[in-house]
Amino acid sequence: MGNICIIGPRAAGKTTYLAGLTYFSEYRGDRTHYSIQPLNDDARNLATTAKETILQGLPVDPTRLGDRIHTVEDLPYYSFQITVKGKLFQPKTTIQLNLRDYPGEVFEKILHASEEDSIHAEFINECLMNDVSGCLLLFTEWESSTDDFYSDLMSRFFTMMDERSRLSNYRLAIVMSKCERGEIWPGRLDPENDLFGVYLKNTLKTIKQSIPKQNVRFYAMSTFGVLGRYDPRPNRTDALGSDGRASTLRDPPRWKPYNLIEPLCWLNAAKI
Structure with a gap:
């Protein structure tokens, strides 16, 4: 893997995901364990x-447009080397991961961007350039009222991919983030059918009709996780952040994320 993008709407947990991924420099989960080495200051x-x-117990400040961010070059740029070891007898995998953390409002503007919006144009050009192999796309809202918005947004995104001849050679790991929520935690094992197929039916239909099936996979992910195997309450509490709603870690000693690395492994291993 070379360059990928992590994109999604506001409050999807992109920056928190990256912070959690980096904090667990040696992480052993139920299915895989990994080590991660940051390669630059960001x-x-x-x-x-x-x-x-x-x-x-504090919320992570989101990446957002403001006085310091006017162009893509103003955004944090992260570089990591990740070593992943799977189940018994599986070989180790090394992932070179380079990415930017795009503000959610830039992604949301796909539907209504103007030609004068330079950062949006830079975002699309960088996100879909030829040396970007794909992206990790995080969604968080699963209420039915968001389904049409996500569907329209993805339809426009696929049109932009087609205009740049990227529909056949671009990988999408599509994630329902914050899956520790009690309403959706049971659907984490089959997110395509039990999360997207239940809560975001139009969005799922748009995705499956627009991109080759071998180039897309669905995941559920939680940076905070739940309190334990026998205590599936979210290890998360709601708080007020700089942008209004925010999430904080409920019990730090029991911090165990869910599925942080698996989408990256698929993006790294998929052959197009």
């Missing part, structure tokens, strides 16, 4: 962010 700062915010 990536190393993410681990500090996790220690100083998430572990202290």
